Amino acid sequence: GDARVDHHRALRQRQAEAVYGPGKTPDQCRRIVAELLAEPAGPPVVLTRARADQVEAALAANPGGQVTASGELATVVWRPAPPRPGRVLVVTAGTADLPVADECLAVLSGLGFAPRRLVDCGVAGLHRLLADLDEVLEADCCVVVAGMEGALASVVGGLTPAPVVAVPTSVGYGSSFAGLTALLAMLSSCAAGVSVVGIDNGFGAACAVGRLLR
Amino acid sequence: GDARVDHHRALRQRQAEAVYGPGKTPDQCRRIVAELLAEPAGPPVVLTRARADQVEAALAANPGGQVTASGELATVVWRPAPPRPGRVLVVTAGTADLPVADECLAVLSGLGFAPRRLVDCGVAGLHRLLADLDEVLEADCCVVVAGMEGALASVVGGLTPAPVVAVPTSVGYGSSFAGLTALLAMLSSCAAGVSVVGIDNGFGAACAVGRLLR
Amino acid sequence: GDARVDHHRALRQRQAEAVYGPGKTPDQCRRIVAELLAEPAGPPVVLTRARADQVEAALAANPGGQVTASGELATVVWRPAPPRPGRVLVVTAGTADLPVADECLAVLSGLGFAPRRLVDCGVAGLHRLLADLDEVLEADCCVVVAGMEGALASVVGGLTPAPVVAVPTSVGYGSSFAGLTALLAMLSSCAAGVSVVGIDNGFGAACAVGRLLR
Amino acid sequence: GDARVDHHRALRQRQAEAVYGPGKTPDQCRRIVAELLAEPAGPPVVLTRARADQVEAALAANPGGQVTASGELATVVWRPAPPRPGRVLVVTAGTADLPVADECLAVLSGLGFAPRRLVDCGVAGLHRLLADLDEVLEADCCVVVAGMEGALASVVGGLTPAPVVAVPTSVGYGSSFAGLTALLAMLSSCAAGVSVVGIDNGFGAACAVGRLLR
Amino acid sequence: GDARVDHHRALRQRQAEAVYGPGKTPDQCRRIVAELLAEPAGPPVVLTRARADQVEAALAANPGGQVTASGELATVVWRPAPPRPGRVLVVTAGTADLPVADECLAVLSGLGFAPRRLVDCGVAGLHRLLADLDEVLEADCCVVVAGMEGALASVVGGLTPAPVVAVPTSVGYGSSFAGLTALLAMLSSCAAGVSVVGIDNGFGAACAVGRLLR
Amino acid sequence: GDARVDHHRALRQRQAEAVYGPGKTPDQCRRIVAELLAEPAGPPVVLTRARADQVEAALAANPGGQVTASGELATVVWRPAPPRPGRVLVVTAGTADLPVADECLAVLSGLGFAPRRLVDCGVAGLHRLLADLDEVLEADCCVVVAGMEGALASVVGGLTPAPVVAVPTSVGYGSSFAGLTALLAMLSSCAAGVSVVGIDNGFGAACAVGRLLR
Amino acid sequence: GDARVDHHRALRQRQAEAVYGPGKTPDQCRRIVAELLAEPAGPPVVLTRARADQVEAALAANPGGQVTASGELATVVWRPAPPRPGRVLVVTAGTADLPVADECLAVLSGLGFAPRRLVDCGVAGLHRLLADLDEVLEADCCVVVAGMEGALASVVGGLTPAPVVAVPTSVGYGSSFAGLTALLAMLSSCAAGVSVVGIDNGFGAACAVGRLLR
Amino acid sequence: GDARVDHHRALRQRQAEAVYGPGKTPDQCRRIVAELLAEPAGPPVVLTRARADQVEAALAANPGGQVTASGELATVVWRPAPPRPGRVLVVTAGTADLPVADECLAVLSGLGFAPRRLVDCGVAGLHRLLADLDEVLEADCCVVVAGMEGALASVVGGLTPAPVVAVPTSVGYGSSFAGLTALLAMLSSCAAGVSVVGIDNGFGAACAVGRLLR
């Protein structure tokens, strides 16, 4: 095949094996997923940001995948990990951040977590976040998904002593510069100890949680 | 002289005449301030971001200036405007933002306001801002001075219906990129109707307040 | 629903509740508008940058909205605020800035203002602006909408002592870099006290006016 | 005082209270540290990136601080936390990254950890890292400190299933752009689940570890 | 014709004559290729990044071209150079880098080389590269094709004393910024003597190899 | 109408009145051109970067326009200026720069010049430019249209003492960054006295020539 | 010597031979100037941006140079060209732009022109420029020197049909980004036919004038 | 010691061991050089970009180093490699590029080459380069060192079929952006097969030559 799949990584990392949809033909998606599932006791296999035709091709040849549609793209998980402790909370700033949050939630589920989510908590309406302060304080780990000015990561980071993984999204217009503004803001957070993954990288945030809640 | 001072602007705008210190010799500062004060019933005259030698030269030839030292630079105001109504609150995120806030406060005083200030209200410690919520709600206008991720502007903008003028500062390190991060974050604020002036531009923020609380 | 609408914000801010069209399904637009209108004595509700199918879905379920078509997108206002004093002037540099100006005008109307507009006043033809100098001088607040080099904000700011809210637009080609040039130019304006909102953010400019002409 | 110290944060977060040296007078350093130590059972207090005169002033008034000199700047820790489990490994790419690594190590010690370090493991000489593979595999958490192209974070992330916190440094010349290259590279890491803090932010990385090894 | 073809360049350089597909009509492709082939003893002629309709038009009028389809675009070679010594290895980081690698491989073949390739060697799975260390050490020249954080160039550069030509690709999402991250990382490589060509420029890398393995 | 046409500018400048096509409806193009032509003894009227439907609408209502198709867009000139002395040479680097060069040539013709052009003179094949050195040395003004690294402007500027107007184009891939590279290179030209217009701004270059060859 | 001076360029271009001061030792300045003056009937020789020690060394060995001190740096001209017709006007926005304007004026004088200057014409005080409209309209060529938002170039370009050469300066703070804002604004000018030279490049602007007023 | 020196790299690469001066204490320079020389039959050892005090300390403890002073910094070579065939030509654009060229030349000598150099060949004076065309055509490899617009790399690349390694320098002002302009221009070169190293990286260019002329 034209991708040498990594059978060792799973042993080393107990993480998911991921296939990134964009730029692949439906047939490539189908074949790479199949190769990964051929490994007997392998880790979860995840197809991310897949278009409908990619999902269809991959599922036809590899039945049993769990599909999470997020916006126009979907995440598919095969062979999810067994349940695993650790309360993970995914907090989003606005409706438009949902596709990234949903990718994160789907991968977290694939890793065995039972994540909860809080939506529409933008800092311009603090009372909404404060109304659910309990959820924030009880979480073992918070993922904050926000675009625009990304301020939500600082606010959550100031409320909880737990790990906070911040995901800047490309949500916003004009001066948001496709997520760059949120990215820089999160990296400059005045809440010490917030760490950041790449723009729109809900998958990466889930993997970071998988590492720290072992 | 080598600067044609603008005697008409004051009539048109009832704003301050400002002399920007950096890049000018002490002698240029002295002469330009003198020319501006020569105008009989002119507006306040302000020397901003002045080094000690510039302040000294300007005061020696033009006595009566009120000096506000902010960090290594100072603001000097001559012929302040008569007192003027309007409750202005200047909120700062951290100690390091004080020089910019102080420039703003000095110019506001020169324009006739009696501004109040709240310091050290970074969003990582929301309880500090919330403890002074009354001050925020009573203000006719808030100036928010913040570096790093600039999230304070969004939080203040979400708490008050009054005008909010945001001043990004070059405070921060690494990923703050000398104020660019705070600038972009403030422009992308999810609190609708927050408006922004240039990086470290405490003077400009005071003038914006002068325009809107006429 | 998948968006927790903010019923408290209106009380706090007396501003409009906005739904940003891009990235939402027609059905999401319909439902969120409906939820916002369900609030008995709520503020104006505005759908911005909406495509035809979004407008249609939202109006079908929520009759009575006032549609302003601006280019390929539209702004819809439900439950406009009662008339409100304050002369607001929206000045645009070129024909291509009209969609952003129209969004601003529609939201201003929704907030209860009766805004006026001056079009095609680019600084390369100063006589056009100077011919309408009266309009500028009589306004309680000017919104300047300009792309390319954004110089119009400085010129207007030098003519009036009133508040000036500058909106950089993504109009222009090549070196305009999708509004970045106008944005930076407006933030660096030599006319003191001009304040700026994000690129193409006509909505934000209207909200800034709503704050300062309370 | 001119900084309102945050007595509540410690309760909420069990983290260190930090005073960032640059831009503060020796006297400000002295006073803020004193105020923080006045709190009876408070958390560790850390002065970061302090010049010699700042260290001297702060120590004179507040004896007992533990000084870590890193390059031209120092980190001082007062009232360190009691010992705390968790094997933390700090890996650096080159000699020039040591000041950032040392800041991180000093703060980790202040938080109660007994961190280990591996130096000079740049990816151009993989055998050096592979020679110490045991250390990497035994760590509960790895902090990777690297400038230039920042590739070390990806390599370490591919070797261990533990959490990896990456700190880009401003080390490098020309095309490193003061840490921006390493920052972007780490955010784009092909090793899933690596998370990143701001440029040169050794303090932030230590706090991130403090959060995730609670 | 509307392109003055360079019959002298071949004499000077013994390189390929290339026609860059994007932005040209099928007819332009056909005519320029024909003009280049009209030169009696000329060098190889290459059409790069050609869409299906461009390939078809060019082949119809100029039979005998060898087509390499890479993703949605193709490379076509006419009149390949005679076989030429020199073991060239093209190493790619991920599946998505294949189109750029394939363009490079096609042009290398056109220049008379018999290049080999190693795929899917991203540094997050070092064991894959190390498993083929022999191939790397036997090559007279390595081309490294990688997107995301581009770390593969540093690792290969640290393993072999042979020339390494690095090609950053626009593969990646969010913080990869369309190849800029990989480009800067490769230019900042801690492996001394790695040299770099433009983003996605598989053609340029092949030409660089053609220059250095004369 | 929704554009206040500038009847005074022509008097002041003896330049063309231009209508920029992108973002306008066919009907807007038609109406604005008509208004401009209604002015009795006005200057040339030019519609730039117009799509087929815009050209059609404008010509139907305003017959007599001269169409220059350049790539997918066209330039239309009505009421060209009478012939005017001055030898203008437009030099292009590659085939792909032709649309920008053609816009420039069409506007130059509209201004009354009889411009000549040299194509495909990229600096990698200097002999092509040197073969036409006479043309360069006889010109009263050279316009250099080039993308990629834009070096042609420096070479031409070093060969002639005449004015050189450089037009960076968005031609190129990867590291050309849509014309930014050529723009910066031309502004940094080591050939003193080369001046530059915006990216792809063939229209602006023609106007600059119109100013300097009065 | 370590610089191969270009004796042919003068013949080709009738321009000045320039030595750029920064980065050269006083001795290098002395020697290069001497070599250039050794050419019997050569063009003007100019030393630009020279520190006091460089000026002193160059003048001691090469007497007769005309020194223009501009801020901390100076321009020195030897062997000025004979007087030459053409009314050149240099317009500056603010006092801080004077060093760049003075470099331009000194080189223009060296080229044989008798340039005039208008100072302190920033667009925030249009009445100052309009008061000298005659000067602008009588000039055969205008050089506009401006930092901050650079809007002056557009305004002057809209007032005169003559050539306008715009020089962005690094004057300004924060959002001016060391001249980038003014540069982009001038390149995006809505006044057609304005052309631009590099940031702070007063020398280059003078050479551009030398080319166009031959 | 605080740097783990790489004794294996030399075996693998037959390259120089380099110590980068900036950011190291004189004592660190001394110790690291000593450790590297302690290796019996090791490769050349090079100290780059060293200040006078660093050179002095390193030489005092490690006699026999060959010093090349280039501007304010120096390169020191110990234990040079035995002579080695291969004609290397280093071409520079201007006097100010000499420090980077000299670092490259010193390292090339240390690697056993006898490099030649051509200075002051900026493309604005092509006749100077063409006068030495023989040197260019006879070289087995050309290093092109240029700042400003970096066009020299394209011109040299168009003249020779040999490998061309381009080094952008931070020479230039304003729009050169500290080497970024030259870097991007060289990466976008229309001369196919030119490869590029980092800004000011004369050392890296020498190592690239060392790799390709094995």
Ligand SMILES: Nc1ncnc2c1ncn2[C@@H]1O[C@H](COP(=O)(O)O)[C@@H](O)[C@H]1O
């Ligand atoms: N949604 C995603 N966001 C970011 N990175 C991803 C995503 N999905 C997959 N990846 C990464 O991309 C790699 C797979 O790329 P590929 O081999 O091209 O399928 C995985 O190893 C992941 O590290």
Ligand SMILES: Nc1ncnc2c1ncn2[C@@H]1O[C@H](COP(=O)(O)O)[C@@H](O)[C@H]1O
């Ligand atoms: N046209 C617009 N331009 C900028 N911001 C807008 C616009 N319309 C709505 N918004 C902002 O976007 C938020 C709504 O986002 P959402 O919840 O995704 O509909 C509002 O609170 C506004 O602050």
Ligand SMILES: Nc1ncnc2c1ncn2[C@@H]1O[C@H](COP(=O)(O)O)[C@@H](O)[C@H]1O
């Ligand atoms: N795939 C490619 N990537 C980068 N540069 C290319 C590619 N193909 C052709 N070129 C360059 O583009 C030039 C041809 O451009 P054109 O004359 O527009 O066909 C050639 O001289 C090559 O230097």
Ligand SMILES: Nc1ncnc2c1ncn2[C@@H]1O[C@H](COP(=O)(O)O)[C@@H](O)[C@H]1O
């Ligand atoms: N092709 C073009 N390139 C750059 N600027 C142009 C072009 N065509 C027209 N313009 C400018 O755009 C303005 C017309 O814009 P508009 O009023 O939107 O049609 C004119 O005044 C010109 O300055």
Ligand SMILES: [Mg+2]
């Ligand atoms: Mg919402």
Ligand SMILES: [Mg+2]
């Ligand atoms: Mg504080």
Ligand SMILES: [Mg+2]
């Ligand atoms: Mg118009």
Ligand SMILES: [Mg+2]
């Ligand atoms: Mg080392």
Ligand SMILES: [Mg+2]
């Ligand atoms: Mg893969």
Ligand SMILES: [Mg+2]
């Ligand atoms: Mg060609």
Ligand SMILES: [Mg+2]
């Ligand atoms: Mg002034």
Ligand SMILES: [Mg+2]
């Ligand atoms: Mg020279």
